[in-house]
Each structure stands twice: as C-alpha cells, then as structure tokens.
Amino acid sequence: MMELLPQALTDGILLGGIYITIAIAFSLTYGVMHVIDFAVGEWIMFGAFTGYYLNKWTGLDPFIFLPVIFVIYFGVGYLVQPVIHRVLSGTKGNPFLMGLVFTFGLAIMFRGLALTAFGFYSNSIPSAFSEGSFNLESIGLTVTIPTVRLMGLAYAVAITLILHYLLKKTNFGLGVRALAQHKDAAGLMGVNAKRTGSYVYGIYVGISAMTGVLLGCILSIGAQMGNEYTIFAFFVVVLAGMGYLAGVPWAALLLGLVQSIFMIYFNPSHTLLAVFVILYIILLISPRGLFGKGV
Amino acid sequence: MKTSRGAAILAIITAALLILPLVVHDTFVLRVLTEGIMWIGLAIAFDVIAGYTGYLNFGHGAFFGIGAYTIGILMMQAHLPFWVALPLGGVAAALTALIAGIPTLRLKGAYFAIATWALSRAIQQLALNVEFTGGPDGMRLEAFLNPLFFYYLMLITVGVIFLVLWYLLERAPFGLKLKAIREDEEGAKALGLNPTMLKMQSFILSAIPTGILGGIYAYWITFIDPSSTLGDLVSDQAVVMVVFGGMGTLFGPALGAILIFAFKTIFWAYLSDFQLLYLIILGALIAISVIFIPNGLWGTLVKRKAVARPQQKPEPASEPAVLSAVAVPEEGN
Numbered sequence: 001m002m003e004l005l006p007q008a009l010t011d012g013i014l015l016g017g018i019y020i021t022i023a024i025a026f027s028l029t030y031g032v033m034h035v036i037d038f039a040v041g042e043w044i045m046f047g048a049f050t051g052y053y054l055n056k057w058t059g060l061d062p063f064i065f066l067p068v069i070f071v072i073y074f075g076v077g078y079l080v081q082p083v084i085h086r087v088l089s090g091t092k093g094n095p096f097l098m099g100l101v102f103t104f105g106l107a108i109m110f111r112g113l114a115l116t117a118f119g120f121y122s123n124s125i126p127s128a129f130s131e132g133s134f135n136l137e138s139i140g141l142t143v144t145i146p147t148v149r150l151m152g153l154a155y156a157v158a159i160t161l162i163l164h165y166l167l168k169k170t171n172f173g174l175g176v177r178a179l180a181q182h183k184d185a186a187g188l189m190g191v192n193a194k195r196t197g198s199y200v201y202g203i204y205v206g207i208s209a210m211t212g213v214l215l216g217c218i219l220s221i222g223a224q225m226g227n228e229y230t231i232f233a234f235f236v237v238v239l240a241g242m243g244y245l246a247g248v249p250w251a252a253l254l255l256g257l258v259q260s261i262f263m264i265y266f267n268p269s270h271t272l273l274a275v276f277v278i279l280y281i282i283l284l285i286s287p288r289g290l291f292g293k294g295v
Numbered sequence: 296m297k298t299s300r301g302a303a304i305l306a307i308i309t310a311a312l313l314i315l316p317l318v319v320h321d322t323f324v325l326r327v328l329t330e331g332i333m334w335i336g337l338a339i340a341f342d343v344i345a346g347y348t349g350y351l352n353f354g355h356g357a358f359f360g361i362g363a364y365t366i367g368i369l370m371m372q373a374h375l376p377f378w379v380a381l382p383l384g385g386v387a388a389a390l391t392a393l394i395a396g397i398p399t400l401r402l403k404g405a406y407f408a409i410a411t412w413a414l415s416r417a418i419q420q421l422a423l424n425v426e427f428t429g430g431p432d433g434m435r436l437e438a439f440l441n442p443l444f445f446y447y448l449m450l451i452t453v454g455v456i457f458l459v460l461w462y463l464l465e466r467a468p469f470g471l472k473l474k475a476i477r478e479d480e481e482g483a484k485a486l487g488l489n490p491t492m493l494k495m496q497s498f499i500l501s502a503i504p505t506g507i508l509g510g511i512y513a514y515w516i517t518f519i520d521p522s523s524t525l526g527d528l529v530s531d532q533a534v535v536m537v538v539f540g541g542m543g544t545l546f547g548p549a550l551g552a553i554l555i556f557a558f559k560t561i562f563w564a565y566l567s568d569f570q571l572l573y574l575i576i577l578g579a580l581i582a583i584s585v586i587f588i589p590n591g592l593w594g595t596l597v598k599r600k601a602v603a604r605p606q607q608k609p610e611p612a613s614e615p616a617v618l619s620a621v622a623v624p625e626e627g628n
Contacts, residue, residue: 036405038353038412087585094477100351100408101538102585108531109578116571227527231416234409242405269424276417283398283406 006143008264009257014145016249016256017153021214022229023236024160024248025207028167031180031243032200034096035084038103040208040233041226042110047073047209048216048225049118052125062125062213063151069213070206077205081198107226114223122225125216148217155214159207160249167245176200180243231272235279241289251289312450316443325442329449329515331556336453336508337529338536338548339460343501345534346542347464348494349477350400351408354415356529358388358502362509363524364422367434370514372427377439381510388506391418392499400494412530419525433520436513445515452511456504461545463500473497477543535577539584541591550593555580 026040037043050069055062087102088095129148167173175196178186187193215221215229236255240247255275262274282289312332316325341355362384369380391414399410422428464470475483476490484490513519532555540551563569588595 030405036408083586094349096404097345097349097351098585098589100404101534102582104351104353104534105538105578105581105585107578108527109575109582112571112574112576112578115574227416231413234413238406238409242403267424270420272420273417276413279410279413280395280398283402283410287398287402287406 004264008261010143010145011264012257012260013253014149014153014256015260016253017149017156018211018215018218019232019236019252019255020156020249021152021159021207021211023233023240023252024163024245025204026233027237027240027243027245027248028163028176029200029204030237031245032176033081033084033088033197034243035088035099035103036234037204038100038230039107039110039226041228041230042107042114043073043077043205043208044212044215044229045114045221045223045226046110047212048125048221049114049212050209051213051216052123052221055125062127062217063129066210066213069209072206073209074202074206076202078198078202080205081201082194084201085194085197107230111223111226114226118223120223122220122222123216124220125213127217129217146218152214152218155210156249156252163245172196172199232275235275238279239282239289241291244289244291247289247291250291309454316446322442325446327560329442329446331553331560332446332449332453333508333512334532334536334552334556335549336449336456336504337533338540338552339453339457339545340501340504340508341533342537342542342545342548343460343464344494344497345501346537346544346548347470347473347477348497350404350494350498351534352411352498352501353408353530353534354411354413354418355501355505355533356525356527357411357415357418358391358505359509359512359529360415360418360422360519360521360525361388361391362506363513363519364428364434364509365506366510366513367436367519368427370436371434377514381507381514384510385503385507388502388509389499392502393495396495396498400498401491415525415530419521422521422525429520431521433518433523436517436519438517439514445511448511449508449515452504452507457545457549460500460504465545469493469496474543531574531577535581535584537591538581539588539591541593541595544591544593547591547593551591554592 022040022044026037029035029037047069050072051062051065054060054065054068084099084102088099127148129151131147133144133146135142135144167176175186175191178189178191179193179196183193212221215225232255236248236252239251239255255278258278259271259275262268262271266274315328319325337355337359341352344350344352365384365387366377366380369375369383370377373380375383395411395414399407423431428434464473472483472488472493475486475488476493480490509524513524536551536555537548538551539555540549541547559573562573566572584591590598
C-alpha cells in the first residue's frame with residue numbers, strides 16, 4: 001500500500017489546487033462584504049454550463065473562453081451586488097442574518113433554473129488537454145499526472161498570484177483591505193464601499209465561473225453539482241480562517257491531501273463525513289482557522 | 296382584550312380542526328391536512344433558533360431525517376413499539392443538536408449556518424452508505440393504515456409544540472433572553488446572560504419537535520429514504536415558510552406554512568413538472584421576502600394594524616406622534 005502514497009500525495013496537491021480556485025475568491029468576498037454567499041456553487045455551475053455550450057457551439061477549446069467567461073460573469077456579479085448590498089445595509093431585522101437567507105434563496109432559485117434549463121443529466125467539457133498525462137518514475141515508484149489537472153493547478157497558482165498582486169500592489173487593493181478592516185473608517189478615507197463591493201463581488205463571480213469551466217474539463221458538470229462545491233468552499237474558508245486570504249492555499253492543500261489519502265486508504269463514500277469531522281475538530285480546537293486569524 | 300380575542304380565535308380553530316374528520320370523510324383530504332399540520336410544526340420549530348435567536352439552521356431537515364430514521368431503526372430492527380420509539384426520535388435529534396452545537400454556537404452566526412448545512416449533507420451521505428439504514432434503498436416500516444389516527448396524532452403533537460413554545464418564547468423569560476441575543480449578543484453578555492448556553496438550549500428546543508415530527512412522518516408514510524427525509528427540500532421549505540411568514544414570531548411561520556403548503560399542493564396537482572418550477576419559486580420567494588417584507592407577512596400585518604389604530608380616533612395634535620411611537624415598537628416584533 002505504501003507504493004500508492006506518492007500518487008495519493010500528488011492527487012491531493014492537484015485536488016488542493018481545485019479547492020484553492022473554489023475558495024479563494026469566496027474568502028475575498030467574505031472578508032470585504034462579510035457575506036456568506038450560499039450561491040458560490042451555483043456560480044461555478046453556471047460558469048461550467050456556459051463553457052460547455054460555448055465549446056459546443058464553436059468547437060473551440062474551452063480554455064480559450066476563460067477570459068470571455070470572466071468578463072461575462074464579472075458583469076453579472078457587478079449587477080447582482082447592489083441587491084446584496086441593499087440587504088446587508090437594511091435597518092430592519094438582523095442584516096447579517098438576512099444576507100445569509102437572501103443568498104440561500106438565490107442558491108435555491110439558481111438550482112431550480114439550472115435544472116429547468118439543463119436537465120438532470122451530467123456532461124463533461126472536452127478539451128485538448130483532457131487526454132494527456134505525464135508519468136514520473138523514480139526508484140520503482142510511478143506517479144501519473146493528468147495534463148488537465150496540472151492545468152488546474154497552474155490556474156490556481158496564477159489566480160493566487162494575480163489576487164495577491166491586486167490586493168497588495170494596487171490602490172484598488174489598498175481600498176479593499178481598508179474596507180475589510182473597517183467599513184466606516186474606509187468610507188471616511190474616500191473608499192466607495194458600494195462600488196468597491198461591486199468590483200469585489202464581480203471578481204468573485206468571474207473567478208468562480210472560470211473555475212466552473214475548469215471543473216467541467218476535469219470532472220463533470222450537472223445542474224446539481226453546485227452544492228458539492230459550496231460545501232468545499234465553506235470547508236476551506238473555515239479551515240483558513242474566515243476572511244483570512246493567505247490561509248486559503250494551505251487550507252485547500254490540506255483538505256485535498258486528506259481527502260485524497262482518505263479515498264485511497266479508506267472508504268471513498270465516507271469522504272464528506274470525514275471532511276465534516278475535520279471541520280468539526282478544527283472549530284472545536286481553533287475556531288479561527290488553522291492560523292487563528294479568522295474574523 | 297387582545298389576549299382573550301386571540302385565545303377565542305385559537306379555540307375556534309382548534310375546535311374546527313378537531314371536528315373536521317367527522318365531517319370530511321375523504322382520505323386524500325385528510326392526508327393533505329395531516330401533512331399541512333406537520334409543516335406548521337416544522338416551520339415553528341425552525342423559527343426557534345432562526346427567528347427568535349438569530350442563528351440560521353440550514354440543516355433543519357437533518358433533524359427531521361434523524362427522527363424518521365431513529366423510528367425506522369428502532370421499530371424495524373430493535374422491534375420497539377411506536378410509542379417507545381417516538382420519544383427516542385426526539386432524544387436522538389436533541390443529542391445531534393447538542394453535539395453539533397458545541398463547536399459552532401460559540402462563534403458567529405456564519406459558522407453555525409455553514410456547519411449545520413454541512414451537517415445535513417454529511418448525515419445524508421452517512422444514511423446513503425451505511426447498511427443498517429438501508430442505504431439508497433431506504434427503509435420500510437410496518438403499515439398502520441389509519442388516517443384518522445395520524446391526523447389526530449399530528450394535530451395534538453403540533454398543538455402541544457405550539458403551546459409549549461408559546462409559553463417558553465412569549466411568556467417565560469427564556470424568550471426575552473433569546474431575543475436579547477438576537478438583537479445584541481455582546482450586550483446580552485454584558486447583562487449577565489450566558490449566550491452560548493442559551494443558544495444551545497434554543498437549538499435543542501428547535502431539534503426535538505422536528506425529530507418527533509420526523510418520527511411520526513416515518514410511521515405514517517411507512518417508507519423513508521435519504522432523499523425524501525434527509526434531502527434539501529425539508530430545510531428549503533422551512534426557510535421559506537418562516538422568512539415569508541415572519542421570523543421571530545409563532546403565528547408568522549404557521550401562516551407561511553399554510554400558504555406555501557396550500558400553494559404547493561394545489562399547483563402540484565395541475566403541473567406535472569412543477570417540481571423544478573417549485574424550486575425556482577421557493578428561492579425567489581425567499582429572496583423577495585428578504586428585500587421587500589423583511590418582517591414577513593405576519594410582521595407586516597401586525598405592524599399595519601398597530602399603525603392604523605391611533606388614527607381611528609381624533610386626538611390633539613401633539614398626542615398622535617407619541618401614540619405611534621409607543622405603539623409601533625411594541626407591535627413590530
């Protein structure tokens with residue numbers, strides 16, 4: 001069984017890459033707007049289907065469409081955010097509670113719309129990268145790396161670096177971080193909370209949709225795929241510490257490794273339960289995530 | 296005056312519901328009414344933790360499923376009689392709430408919402424993959440074909456749930472403490488309350504009736520499987536009934552449950568593919584309620600009545616404002 005360990009570790013890292021892409025923009029949104037978006041999985045699902053149909057109609061490789069999909073869904077997110085802003089800014093009842101309920105409602109509605117439009121069947125998005133793989137051999141151990149999964153990891157690294165640059169090296173990023181720290185003080189310093197929130201939400205939806213295309217190439221797409229990715233987004237973000245962006249890559253890799261090892265050495269059908277137990281233990285021991293820097 | 300009138304209305308409704316089966320002999324109607332009453336109970340139970348305490352339990356359906364499966368396992372494998380197994384369904388739900396609540400109720404509401412939602416999925420996966428639950432094929436219970444029995448059992452159970460919750464949440468100090476946590480948790484702590492303990496009690500109080508109703512449902516329907524009792528729809532419908540009807544009240548969820556269940560029952564009879572449309576409508580209704588009627592139907596109705604009252608009689612110019620200021624906050628919740 002030990003000969004499977006290198007493959008398990010490799011698969012875990014690749015899976016962690018997927019979780020990075022799922023969770024990192026979500027964590028950004030939570031940090032800035034303090035909204036838990038229950039529709040994160042649905043944005044991913046819509047992006048996947050958009051990529052699927054663009055590929056179907058044009059015959060071009062879906063990776064070519066990533067920028068197009070980002071632009072489309074950035075626009076969608078930009079337009080949706082004012083509604084969420086209104087909910088969060090309401091003076092009636094508990095605004096935070098209402099934000100949770102609102103996004104929960106959006107998720108249900110989106111799932112219904114998708115099931116109506118796309119049906120219950122699963123598909124996958126064909127890509128030129130889907131069939132290739134690399135084989136590494138050393139001292140009798142073999143590790144297989146599917147090309148498309150490697151693309152996923154590369155995408156995760158790219159997104160992480162771009163977000164890091166955006167947040168650390170630009171005026172926009174400075175405004176975002178100020179907003180995350182203290183909304184009113186940032187407003188006094190000239191940061192437009194509403195517009196900045198729109199940009200952040202647009203970025204989040206755009207990245208989520210691009211991630212959907214990626215997942216469509218690596219795994220499969222279906223109208224009910226959203227819930228699974230929403231759960232993983234939540235798990236990674238809680239492990240990382242709510243709103244602590246730097247913790248996301250490490251939490252995602254940890255989750256990917258645990259899940260991968262669990263799938264090989266234990267019962268795959270209990271993976272979700274195992275992940276939930278880990279979440280439970282983390283919340284029990286270190287409620288602010290692995291690094292103790294959650295909000 | 297207000298209390299006695301409300302009591303009179305409730306008495307009339309109760310009497311009507313008790314007498315109804317003697318007048319209506321259609322089994323289908325009886326089953327529909329039984330399920331409608333069950334949903335009132337589920338919505339009210341959800342509101343204990345969501346509306347009164349301000350912590351959203353998106354895994355509400357898990358407790359319903361736990362109650363159903365507990366009854367199924369105890370009756371079909373341990374061969375316990377129904378009346379012994381039923382309370383244990385509530386106990387199982389309470390224990391699950393206790394365990395799940397320990398790490399999450401100490402933290403902000405976001406953690407609780409995420410954890411409870413994830414919990415319901417984890418439990419569903421467990422039920423799908425464990426042998427003693429029957430896996431994806433579900434479980435079959437002995438058939439007890441007596442629609443009248445289940446109608447009265449459901450009616451009495453929900454009636455008791457309503458009375459107990461009404462007393463605890465609207466008359467006992469417990470309810471005030473929960474509302475204090477909802478409005479300002481830090482302030483409540485400063486006043487000497489223990490928010491974590493109160494939230495835990497509230498969560499368990501929400502779980503017990505849900506588990507019991509799940510148990511009755513299992514015995515009544517005789518078949519349970521992961522998608523029917525542990526699926527999303529129980530939680531989704533509970534959320535929409537409470538948000539639409541009015542969070543933080545008892546009559547709001549009941550009103551929401553009646554309207555939405557009636558809507559579903561009527562349309563499901565006419566539209567073959569209504570299930571998908573129903574999901575869209577559920578989600579849209581939640582989103583629209585949050586934006587336009589944050590207090591829900593009941594909250595809006597009560598508030599409107601309160602505002603209208605001072606204007607009905609002529610008053611000196613200075614007094615109407617005072618009356619409005621006093622009346623609205625009192626009735627608003």
